[in-house]
Amino acid sequence: xxxxxxxxxxxxxxxxxxxxxxxxxxxxxxxxxxxxxxxxxxxxxxxxxxxxxxxxxxxxxxxxxxxxxxxxxxxxxxxxxxxxxxxxxxxxxxxxxxxxxxxxxxxxxxxxxxxxxxxxxxxxxxxxxxxxxxxxxxxxxxxxxxxxxxxxxxxxxxxxxxxxxxxxxxxxxxxxxxxxxxxxxxxxxxxxxxxxxxxxxxxxxxxxxxxxxxxxxxxxxxxxxx
Amino acid sequence: xxxxxxxxxxxxxxxxxxxxxxxxxxxxxxxxxxxxxxxxxxxxxxxxxxxxxxxxxxxxxxxxxxxxxxxxxxxxxxxxxxxxxxxxxxxxxxxxxxxxxxxxxxxxxxxxxxxxxxxxxxxxxxxxxxxxxxxxxxxxxxxxxxxxxxxxxxxxxxxxxxxxxxxxxxxxxxxxxxxxxxxxxxxxxxxxxxxxxxxxxxxxxxxxxxxxxxxxxxxxxxxxxx
DNA sequence: CTGTATCCGTGTTGATACTG
DNA sequence: CAGTATCAACACGGATACAG
Numbered sequence: 028x029x030x031x032x033x034x035x036x037x038x039x040x041x042x043x044x045x046x047x048x049x050x051x052x053x054x055x056x057x058x059x060x061x062x063x064x065x066x067x068x069x070x071x072x073x074x075x076x077x078x079x080x081x082x083x084x085x086x087x088x089x090x091x092x093x094x095x096x097x098x099x100x101x102x103x104x105x106x107x108x109x110x111x112x113x114x115x116x117x118x119x120x121x122x123x124x125x126x127x128x129x130x131x132x133x134x135x136x137x138x139x140x141x142x143x144x145x146x147x148x149x150x151x152x153x154x155x156x157x158x159x160x161x162x163x164x165x166x167x168x169x170x171x172x173x174x175x176x177x178x179x180x181x182x183x184x185x186x187x188x189x190x191x192x193x194x195x196x197x198x199x200x201x202x203x204x205x206x207x208x209x210x211x212x213x214x215x216x217x218x219x220x221x222x223x224x225x226x227x228x229x230x231x232x233x234x235x236x237x238x239x240x241x242x243x244x245x246x247x248x249x250x251x252x253x
Numbered sequence: 254x255x256x257x258x259x260x261x262x263x264x265x266x267x268x269x270x271x272x273x274x275x276x277x278x279x280x281x282x283x284x285x286x287x288x289x290x291x292x293x294x295x296x297x298x299x300x301x302x303x304x305x306x307x308x309x310x311x312x313x314x315x316x317x318x319x320x321x322x323x324x325x326x327x328x329x330x331x332x333x334x335x336x337x338x339x340x341x342x343x344x345x346x347x348x349x350x351x352x353x354x355x356x357x358x359x360x361x362x363x364x365x366x367x368x369x370x371x372x373x374x375x376x377x378x379x380x381x382x383x384x385x386x387x388x389x390x391x392x393x394x395x396x397x398x399x400x401x402x403x404x405x406x407x408x409x410x411x412x413x414x415x416x417x418x419x420x421x422x423x424x425x426x427x428x429x430x431x432x433x434x435x436x437x438x439x440x441x442x443x444x445x446x447x448x449x450x451x452x453x454x455x456x457x458x459x460x461x462x463x464x465x466x467x468x469x470x471x472x473x474x475x476x477x478x479x
Numbered sequence: 480c481t482g483t484a485t486c487c488g489t490g491t492t493g494a495t496a497c498t499g
Numbered sequence: 500c501a502g503t504a505t506c507a508a509c510a511c512g513g514a515t516a517c518a519g
Contacts, residue, residue, distance in 0.1 A: 031490080031511080033279065034300065036363035036430065038373065039346050042353035043278060049492075052269060053259065065501055074260065076493050081502060091357050091471045104500065112355060112468030120265050122348045127268035129338060131317050137262035147264065204262065242338030245317045257492080257509085275511075291482055302512045307483065330481060484517070491510075498503070 045090040050075050050083050052120070055109065057142050058093060059117055060173075061186050062108035071140045092116070121150045131244035135209060141168045144200045145184055148175070148207075151236040152182045162228055165189025167197035182235070194224040194232065207233045271316040276301050276309050278346070281335065283368050284319060285343055286399075286412050288334035297366045318342070347376045357470035361435060367394045370426040371410055374401070374433075377462040378408045388454055391415025393423035408461070420450040420458065433459045 033040040046052055050072065057063060057071050069080055084107060087093045092113035097105050109116075124147060127133065139147070145166075157180050164175040167189045174187030189195055196203055202219035205211040213222060213229070222229050259266040272278055276298065283289060283297050295306055310333060313319045318339040323331050335342075350373060353359065365373070371392075383406050390401040393415045400413030415421055422429055428445035431437040439448060439455070448455050 031275075034363055035279070035369070036361065036365040036427070037279075037282070037369035038350040038353040038356075038359065039282060039369070040279060041356060041359045042349045045353075045356065045358065047273070047275070047278075049257070049273070052273075053261070053263075053266060056263070056265060069501095074493085076495090077502065078494095078504085079492065082491095089358075089472055091468065094471050110468070110471050112357075115355075115468075116352055118348050119345075119352060122344050123268045124264040126342055126345060127264040127271075129341075130264075130267060130271065131338075132271065132315070133264065133267045135262065137260055139262040143261070143263035143265070201262070242317065242336070242341075245320050245336050246315055292480080295482095300512080302514090303483075304485085304513095305511065308510095481519085482517105483519100484515100486515085487513090489511085489513105491508105493508080494506090496503105496505080499501085 045086070045092070046116075048083060048086065050079055051087060054080070054083050054087065055092065055113065055116060056120055056146065057140065058107060058109045059114070059120065059146060060142050062096070062106040064104055064106055068107065071142065073138075087113075117146075120146060124150045125239070129239050129242045131242055136205075138201050139204055141171050141173070141200055144168070144204055145173050147204075148184055148236060149182075151208075151238070153235055153237055154180060154182060156235050156237075157182060160231065162194070162225075162232075163192040164228075164232055165192030165195040166200075166203070167195065168200040177232075192224065194222065194226075194229045196229070197221050197223070207236050208238055271312070271318070272342075274309060274312065276305055277313060280306070280309050280313065281318065281339065281342060282346055282372065283366065284333060284335045285340070285346065285372060286368050288322070288332040290330055290332055294333065297368065299364075313339075343372075346372060350376045351465070355465050355468045357468055362431075364427050365430060367397050367399070367426050370394070370430055371399050373430075374410055374462060375408075377434075377464070379461055379463055380406060380408060382461050382463075383408060386457065388420070388451075388458075389418040390454075390458055391418030391421040392426075392429070393421065394426040403458075418450065420448065420452075420455045422455070423447050423449070433462050434464055 032044045046055065053072055054068060057068055065080065069075060069077065084093070084095070088095055091110055093107050093109050095105055095107055157177055160177040162177050164177070166173040172187065172189040173184060174189055174192060175182065175184035198220040202216040206213060206216050206220065258270045272281065279298055280294060283294055291306065295301060295303065310319070310321070314321055317336055319333050319335050321331055321333055383403055386403040388403050390403070392399040392401070398413065398415040399410060400415055400418060401408065401410035424446040428442040432439060432442050432446065
């Protein structure tokens with residue numbers, strides 16, 4: 028079928044055959060919190076072109092990672108939704124993200140999608156810091172709302188109603204990232220991010236997501252001769 | 254630097270920028286059990302071309318995943334060796350391999366490299382089945398020797414002297430795979446695989462690596478009309 | 480023997496425009 | 500909204516030639 032396949036019995040090579048193509052994993056990531064339409068996917072993946080998105084969706088469907096469903100009328104649109112097995116791939120994103128967060132060449136500050144931010148919180152939460160916290164945190168990024176629950180030492184987050192939470196973050200998800208991972212004070216994020224509700228809880232919340240130490244760079248910084 | 258980079262702050266996207274290129278992960282896999290030379294890598298990655306291997310090695314070196322070392326004379330050859338952080342990526346291969354082993358589209362029977370086989374054992378071992386086993390297992394595939402140790406409910410395997418083990422498998426690594434994962438009886442693998450030493454231990458050993466159940470295919474098998 | 484560099488045919492990717 | 504068509508740029512794989 029596929030022209031360029033590793034002809035290798037290794038399961039890792041098979042994984043790369045089905046999800047190793049450019050954009051395949053970012054597409055899966057965007058579907059991890061629930062189904063999306065073609066246009067939603069395109070909007071949350073800046074840089075992808077329509078034909079590549081079509082091809083990847085076909086490939087991922089053929090691999091049983093997602094299914095295409097036509098919503099019942101009146102909403103006559105199609106949606107793409109992960110299968111159970113596709114959803115099980117979340118562990119890949121967690122492990123990959125945790126490993127890459129130590130990369131010495133990673134440059135911070137680039138924009139992230141709504142889903143990326145939420146998944147990164149799922150990945151980087153340090154459950155040992157939750158203690159006896161018992162709270163709900165809402166987030167509103169553009170049209171999308173997410174809801175996090177801290178309870179019994181555990182942390183869950185997904186799409187959900189944000190308004191009634193104990194704290195509500197709203198605005199630009201990148202500003203929240205700058206606060207949580209970049210140590211930016213809320214004050215300096217004002218304008219891009221507003222915090223409503225229990226301010227002290229918000230301050231505690233953002234300290235639940237420590238970054239692991241960077242791995243050392245093994246590259247000599249190349250004395251740039253003209 | 255890189256022409257085609259996801260411009261995405263998500264750590265997963267950064268990971269894909271540095272290890273998402275074709276052949277990058279298979280190269281890392283081949284170095285996971287210790288350093289190799291350019292020619293060794295090429296031989297264990299059928300299908301890769303010299304220039305692509307050179308490019309990937311450069312990229313992985315720039316990302317601090319591996320370093321290039323010149324062996325001291327008399328062996329004047331270079332070797333490629335994972336950095337500490339590069340070695341920490343083994344978890345990626347384990348998670349990826351375990352997930353992909355459930356793929357409904359994976360076809361068994363394709364050849365695997367020596368390293369792939371050893372890493373797959375590390376990945377698929379079911380420690381709960383080890384019980385009080387206390388033994389060493391040797392494997393000799395071509396020029397390479399590996400040694401596994403079962404002790405105190407744990408399993409370790411890596412490059413190492415094989416001869417003195419309680420059981421010695423030698424011959425074609427693919428035949429061992431067919432026995433362990435394919436359920437092929439030793440008898441039918443004879444010729445491709447020889448087993449020396451404690452035969453009963455060998456039989457117990459190969460049952461320590463159960464495969465997880467396949468995920469269901471969600472693709473309708475397309476009634477092939479002429 | 481161990482790599483590296485260059486050329487070339489081919490397939491994949493990506494941007495734009497366009498259609499149901 | 501959900502893709503398809505077209506085309507240019509690039510990456511890949513193979514072969515070959517070159518350098519230490």
